Amino acid sequence: MNSTFQAKLADRQPDNFRHYTYPPPLKPKRTQVSRGREAIPEKCPLPDLVPNSLFDELDDAQIQPMIPGSTHATSLNDAREISSPSTPDAALLNLNLIAEKPGCEAMTEKSVLGEVEIEDSQQSTSGRTLYSDGVVLDQRNPSRSASIPVAASNLDAGVDNSSPSSAGDVHNDNTSTGSTQADDDRGCHGRAEQQEPERQELGSPYDDIIPSVPEIRDPKFGNTAGNTWSEKSHLEPRQGALQSAEPGPRVVIPTSRAPLGQPSLKAVSPYPAATIKAPRFPAGVTSRPLSHKIVHPPPRAKRRASTMAGQLNIRHRRLRTTNRARASPDAWPSDSDSDSSYDGEDNLDAAKDARPRPRQRQRAPRLSGISKSAATPKWKSRSGGRTSSVSTRSQSGVLFRGVEDSPRANTALGVLCDAGVAATLGLSMLPNPNIPPVTSTEVAVLTVLLADITEIGALLESPAACGLTGAPFSTARLVHATVKPHPSQQWQVTVTFSSAPSVVQTAKNPGLDTEAYTSSADSVGSSSSIHSVHHYSSEDESGSRTRGRKRGRWEEEDDENLIAWRRLGKPWSWIYKKFPDRSEGAIKSRWYVVLAPRQKPKRS
DNA sequence: CGATGATATAGCGATGGTCA
DNA sequence: TGACCATCGCTATATCATCG
Numbered sequence: 084m085n086s087t088f089q090a091k092l093a094d095r096q097p098d099n100f101r102h103y104t105y106p107p108p109l110k111p112k113r114t115q116v117s118r119g120r121e122a123i124p125e126k127c128p129l130p131d132l133v134p135n136s137l138f139d140e141l142d143d144a145q146i147q148p149m150i151p152g153s154t155h156a157t158s159l160n161d162a163r164e165i166s167s168p169s170t171p172d173a174a175l176l177n178l179n180l181i182a183e184k185p186g187c188e189a190m191t192e193k194s195v196l197g198e199v200e201i202e203d204s205q206q207s208t209s210g211r212t213l214y215s216d217g218v219v220l221d222q223r224n225p226s227r228s229a230s231i232p233v234a235a236s237n238l239d240a241g242v243d244n245s246s247p248s249s250a251g252d253v254h255n256d257n258t259s260t261g262s263t264q265a266d267d268d269r270g271c272h273g274r275a276e277q278q279e280p281e282r283q284e285l286g287s288p289y290d291d292i293i294p295s296v297p298e299i300r301d302p303k304f305g306n307t308a309g310n311t312w313s314e315k316s317h318l319e320p321r322q323g324a325l326q327s328a329e330p331g332p333r334v335v336i337p338t339s340r341a342p343l344g345q346p347s348l349k350a351v352s353p354y355p356a357a358t359i360k361a362p363r364f365p366a367g368v369t370s371r372p373l374s375h376k377i378v379h380p381p382p383r384a385k386r387r388a389s390t391m392a393g394q395l396n397i398r399h400r401r402l403r404t405t406n407r408a409r410a411s412p413d414a415w416p417s418d419s420d421s422d423s424s425y426d427g428e429d430n431l432d433a434a435k436d437a438r439p440r441p442r443q444r445q446r447a448p449r450l451s452g453i454s455k456s457a458a459t460p461k462w463k464s465r466s467g468g469r470t471s472s473v474s475t476r477s478q479s480g481v482l483f484r485g486v487e488d489s490p491r492a493n494t495a496l497g498v499l500c501d502a503g504v505a506a507t508l509g510l511s512m513l514p515n516p517n518i519p520p521v522t523s524t525e526v527a528v529l530t531v532l533l534a535d536i537t538e539i540g541a542l543l544e545s546p547a548a549c550g551l552t553g554a555p556f557s558t559a560r561l562v563h564a565t566v567k568p569h570p571s572q573q574w575q576v577t578v579t580f581s582s583a584p585s586v587v588q589t590a591k592n593p594g595l596d597t598e599a600y601t602s603s604a605d606s607v608g609s610s611s612s613i614h615s616v617h618h619y620s621s622e623d624e625s626g627s628r629t630r631g632r633k634r635g636r637w638e639e640e641d642d643e644n645l646i647a648w649r650r651l652g653k654p655w656s657w658i659y660k661k662f663p664d665r666s667e668g669a670i671k672s673r674w675y676v677v678l679a680p681r682q683k684p685k686r687s
Numbered sequence: 688c689g690a691t692g693a694t695a696t697a698g699c700g701a702t703g704g705t706c707a
Numbered sequence: 708t709g710a711c712c713a714t715c716g717c718t719a720t721a722t723c724a725t726c727g
Contacts, residue, residue, distance in 0.1 A: 654691080654692090655691070655692070656690095656691080671692085671693080671694090672694095675693070675694065675695095676694095676695095
């Protein structure tokens with residue numbers, strides 16, 4: 084790596100580090116019980132987005148479970164949970180895999196970028212913790228317990244520079260001394276040659292989580308000593324890692340499984356495969372997932388009573404009318420006249436004939452006087468009273484067009500392990516002109532296949548990512564990240580970017596034109612790297628925020644399509660896919676509230 | 688028993704009219 | 708002119724029924 088680029092790196096180091104940490108405005112309040120997976124941020128600066136839905140693009144059947152009993156991961160936690168070994172030995176074995184990767188160019192380059200060697204002779208556990216920022220906590224070698232990017236250690240991580248070891252030392256060139264130089268020289272081959280770790284103390288299966296738990300050292304989060312997992316035997320061996328780790332929540336990449344595409348572990352676990360079971364995260368173990376799906380809603384303004392009364396009057400009036408219509412024998416086509424209900428040309432009613440209509444339903448009385456919102460917090464699952472169908476994909480707000488197989492993008496991004504981190508970062512950091520930067524109301528989702536998960540840091544700084552955000556990446560722009568095994572023996576990493584307030588909006592929100600919101604086909608994407616780039620918008624054409632969901636007008640064409648598909652008897656699940664930017668509930672409501680009643684006069 | 692369909696209802700946001 | 712209100716369109720959510 085040339086010195087010029089090193090200088091550029093140095094300039095960007097403060098930003099570099101915070102890139103990969105999710106910046107919660109406030110620390111979440113957590114209880115001992117809820118610390119694990121369901122930690123809810125106090126506030127979320129952006130509407131809840133579900134980039135996980137992007138994985139719907141993939142045939143789930145393609146996502147081959149890598150661990151017996153697993154299906155696929157749709158979030159960091161899921162991925163980790165799948166890959167988490169059930170036993171310390173399994174964790175130990177798995178955690179060594181990355182180091183045994185032959186010809187690991189990325190790791191070599193990462194050393195070139197500069198690492199901080201944290202000497203911790205007390206290290207006795209083995210393992211390696213990888214973070215999205217490329218942090219590698221290598222505990223395989225007691226003399227090299229952690230290697231952390233410069234920025235992380237130097238600026239925010241709170242590395243004890245006064246350590247008698249080389250902790251805090253910054254090596255920005257290949258002339259660095261000590262273990263860094265040694266690592267640089269031998270690269271991954273050298274790491275592969277490292278001796279097997281002594282198992283004086285087995286690494287915890289949660290070792291890859293612990294450094295992401297700032298609360299461990301924060302008395303505000305209670306006494307962790309009572310947690311069974313937080314025995315000293317677990318914490319102390321990681322002390323060096325903890326000290327060197329950045330004290331904020333951060334992405335934790337599943338580590339206890341070999342990266343796809345890497346040589347599989349040859350060692351045989353003493354535990355039969357059947358016993359490998361994803362462990363539950365004990366209380367107190369916190370790894371804030373970036374892909375939090377739960378979000379506090381913005382406080383709703385109380386409606387004026389008069390307005391409410393007016394609304395109710397309207398609705399009651401409407402409902403009276405509707406109910407009269409439904410109670411009418413003509414409300415719905417009977418068995419005898421179903422064929423004529425829709426101009427006599429559809430088979431929908433024929434398909435529905437078996438269903439008695441109108442159906443007299445006995446509804447459970449609602450809790451009068453208790454608003455639904457009060458009875459049911461909005462940040463609970465949005466899936467309504469049951470676990471499927473309506474709104475389970477809410478808020479994805481997909482305005483999507485796939486942009487795969489773009490050679491140009493492949494060249495531009497260069498985040499592949501083959502290309503190496505240097506190749507990635509060596510490219511211009513200017514925004515990719517082919518990718519429309521996100522605006523203040525958008526987020527962009529970059530889905531990338533990484534051969535080496537350790538290069539997620541490079542991904543975030545890639546020209547593609549910078550292009551999406553319109554500027555070099557910064558903290559506020561990372562909203563969400565997911566990691567998922569991909570059948571092509573790679574990791575599918577989906578990162579959601581938002582626009583920072585400082586980002587100059589280069590494009591005015593043109594409306595809800597899907598095409599306008601998707602990046603050009605030649606922007607990014609390749610068969611081997613970028614899977615897709617999406618732009619999402621949380622604004623509709625009128626500028627109203629609808630929690631990430633399109634709230635636009637139903638165009639006549641949409642109505643016609645919906646009517647036609649209903650007439651054809653298409654299942655709702657099929658129809659939903661035809662309206663990717665609307666929630667299932669919205670589609671159904673459109674039909675039952677607007678379109679279906681609209682059909683009725685035709686038959687009378 | 689879970690998935691799906693059907694329906695009811697709460698609530699948000701925009702728009703336009705009325706009136707002080 | 709601005710506050711207030713009515714109206715409307717739309718979406719989210721709850722609940723029950725049905726089906727495989």
